[in-house]
Amino acid sequence: MKTLEDLKKLREQLQSDRKVRKMSSTQVIVGMGTCGIAAGAREVMIAILDEIAQKKLEDISVCQTDCIGMCQQEVLVDVVRPNEPRITYGRVKPTDVPKIIAEHVVNGRIVEELFVGKIEQ
Amino acid sequence: MEHIRAHVLLCAGTGCISSGSKKVEAAFQREVARKGLIDEIKIVETGCHGFCEMGPIVIVYPEGVFYCHVKEEDVAEIVDSHLYKGRIVERLLYREPISHEKIINYNEINFYKKQKRMVLANCGHISPEVIEDYIAAGGYEALGQALTKMTPEQVIDEVKVSGLRGRGGGGFPTGMKWEFAKKAAGDQKYVICNADEGDPGAFMDRSVLEGDPHRVLEGMAVCGYAIGASEGIIYVRAEYPLAIKRLKVAIAQAEEMGFIGKHIFGSDFDFKVKIKEGAGAFVCGEETALLASIEGQRGMPRSRPPFPAISGLWGKPTNINNVETFANVPQIIVNGGEWYASIGTEKSKGTKVFALTGKINNTGLAEVPMGITMREIIYEIGGGILNGKKFKAVQIGGPSGGCLPESMLDLPVDYDSLIQAGAMMGSGGLVVMDEDTCMVDVAKFFVNFTQSESCGKCTPCREGTKRMLEILTNITEGKGKKGDIELLQQLAKNIKATALCGLGQTAPNPVLSTMRYFMDEYEAHINEKRCPAGVCSHLSGYSITENCKGCGLCKQVCPVTAISGEVKSRHSIDQEKCIKCGACMGKCPFKAIRKG
Secondary structure, three states, rough: OHHHHHHHHHHHHHHHHHHHOOOOOOOEEEEEHHHHHHHHHHHHHHHHHHHHHHHHOOOEEEEEOOOOOOOOHHOOOEHHHHHOOOEOOOOOOOHHHHHHHHHHHHHOOHHHHHHEHHHHH | OOOOEEEEEEEEHHHHOOOHHHHHHHHHHHHHOOOOOOOOOOEEEOOOOOOOOOOOOOOEEOOEEEEOOOOOHHHHHHHHHHHHHOOHHHHHEEEOOOOOOOOOOOHHHHHHHOOOOOOOOOOOOOOOOOOHHHHHHOOOHHHHHHHOOOHHHHHHHHHHHOOOOOOOOOOEEEHHHHHHHHOOOOOOEEEEEOOOOOOOOOHHHHHHHHHHHHHHHHHHHHHHHHOOOOOOEEEEOOOHHHHHHHHHHHHHHHHHHHHHHOOHHHOOEEEEEEEEEEEOHHHHHHHHHHHHHHHOOOOOOOOOOOOOOOOOHHHEEEEEEHHHHHHHHHHHHHHOOOHHHOOOOOOOEEEEEEEEEEEEEEEEEEEOOOOOHHHHHHHHHHEEEEEHOOEEEEEEEEOEEEEHHHHHHOOOOOHHHHHHOOOOOOOOEEEEOOOOOHHHHHHHHHHHHHHOOOOOOOOHHHHHHHHHHHHHHHHOOOOOOOHHHHHHHHHHHHHHHHHHHHHHHHOOOHHHHHHHHOHHHHHHHHHHOOOOOOOOOOOEEEEEEEOOOOOHHHHHHOOOEEEOOOOOOOEOOOOOOOOOHHHHHOOOOOOOOOOO
C-alpha cells in the first residue's frame, strides 16, 4: 500500500463484495411460499443469481417473499425498479430468467407474455 | 457457484458472547449447510451493536431485519423461514418497551433512531478481525490523506478546528495537547492510547476496541505523524481479553498491509504499535500513573508539571489520549475539522458515547450528539425506567462524577453544564437509578470504590476517603450523628483542594452531588434513623400505618411472629424480632404496611 490511489482501488473492489448489506434500488423478489418452492422457486432464484453474476450486474438485491395467494401462478417473480410500479410475473421457469433480466431489470421493458399484475408503489 | 445474496451478521462482542452468540454462530453454520445455502448466505462475526440487553443479536441483510435474544434453538427457524423462504420470524423481532410495537428494521428502533453513530459507525456492521471490512468502510483514508497531502501542522490545525476534547473525562482540547507534544524537544516521542477504562458500569472503550480496533490504530498513527512520534503504545487492562486479542489481530493485519511499519504510504513516516496490558488498577487510568505502570513501576501518579507532553514515558515527550478520542480522529481528517465542529454545542463538539446501565429498559451503548438532554437519552433512547418505576437520579461520570436529580433532566449534556451541575462527563458511564435507590448508599458505594482504588501516595486521598467512608457507613447503619454532614463537607472540600491526582480530587464528587440534591435523605438517616428508600437494612424496618383494619393477615404470614395486635385494631411490628422479609407487606389488603 503505497499511495492513496492503491487504497481507493482496493476499497472499491472490497465494497462490491459488501453491497449485499444494503437494499439496492432495484429488487428481484421471488415468491418462496411452500407452493412456490414446490413449483421450482429455488431453481428460479438460483438462475436469477447466476444470471446477475454472469452479466456482472450491480446494484440489484435478490430477495424472497412469502406466498401472496396466487398459488396457481407460481413461480411468481416480482421486479421493482426505482420509481416504477412493482411488476409481478407468473409461471416463471429458469429458462425465462435471462429474458426478464435483460428486458425488464436492465432495460425497463415489461415482458408481456409472463406478466400477471402490477402494484403502484 | 457461489452467489452471496444475504449476509447474516452475528454480534460477537463480550456482551453477546456471554449470552451465547458463539453457540448461535455454530448453529447458523450447521443449519445453513443443512439447507444447502452455503453458496448463498454469508455469516459475518461483528463487534458490539451496543444493544447488549437484547443479545445475542442477529441482523439479516439486505433487508436489515433485527433479531434479538436469539438462542441456539431458534436458528433452525430463522434459516428455514427467513433465509430459505423469505418469511420473517416475528417472535424474535424487537418490541418497543412502551408501545410493545414489533419493529422489523434495525434503523427503525427508537434506541438507534435517536442516536448519531459516528465513532460507533462500524461497530456491529463490520467484522473487527477483517481489515478489508474496515477498508471497505473507508478505513485508512485519513492516514493516507494526512501522510500524502498534509503537513503535521495542518493535521494539528484540523484537530484544533474540530474542537475535539478528550473523551477520557477531563475534556482537554485534543489539538492543543498534540501541539504541546509536537513543540516539545526530544529525539524520541510516544503516542499512548489510554484503554484503562475502569469506571463501574462503563464499557464504551472496550466496545470500540472490540468492534472497530483499526479505527483506534488509525487515529494513533495520525497522531504519531502530527507530533513526530514513531512509537505507539496501547495501555489496555488485562480484564479485556477479547479487546486485546482483536487489537493484536488488527496490528498484525495493519503491519502486513503497510499501514503500520516503515515508510507508510511511501512517506518517511515510520510507526509501530505495541500493547501493554495493565493489571486493572483504577488509578492507572490517570496519565502519570499509567506512565509509571508502563515503565514497570507501581502505578502511582506524580505531580504535574512537568506534563507528559514535555516529560512523559521514559522522560520523553508523550501524548496520551483515550480510546474514544483517537477513534474520533480519522473522520475529522477525512471530513474536515469544520464539519466536525458543526455537530454539538458551542464548547463541546461532536458526539459522545455513553454506556447506559442501571434501572433502564434499554441498557447498552448510545452515541449521541453533545448538547442532547439527559431526558432524551434516558427516555427516548433508553426507553424509560424499568418496570414503570419512578426516576430518581442518574449517576454520570463514574466515581469522579455525580448524581443528578429529576430537576436536572433537561440539562444539555456537555462538558461545562455537567461540571456546573456538580457532575462531570467522565468517560461516559450513565447509571440510572429508580425510586428504590438510597442516595446515601450510592455515595457510600462510590467512596468505597475510590477508597479501595486509592494508591495511597497522598494523605488527603488515602486518609480522607477512608474517613468519608467511615462516616457514610455510620450514617447508613443508623449511627449517624449531628455534625456528620458538616464534617463530610469539610473533608470533601479539603480532599478536592489537596489530593495529588484526579482520582483523589474528584473522589468526593458523588458525596457532594448527592448532598446537594438529596440532603433530605441524609437528614432522614441521621435524624430520624430512617432510610426513605428502604435500602439500608439497619434502618429499613417495616411499620404499620393507621390504614390497618386489624384483619390479622399479616400476623398469620409473619414467619417470626413479630406482629401482634387485637382483631379490628391496629397491629404493630416488633422491630427486634422482624427479619425484614416483606411478607406482611405483600399480604396486606389495605396497603397499611410501610417500608423505610
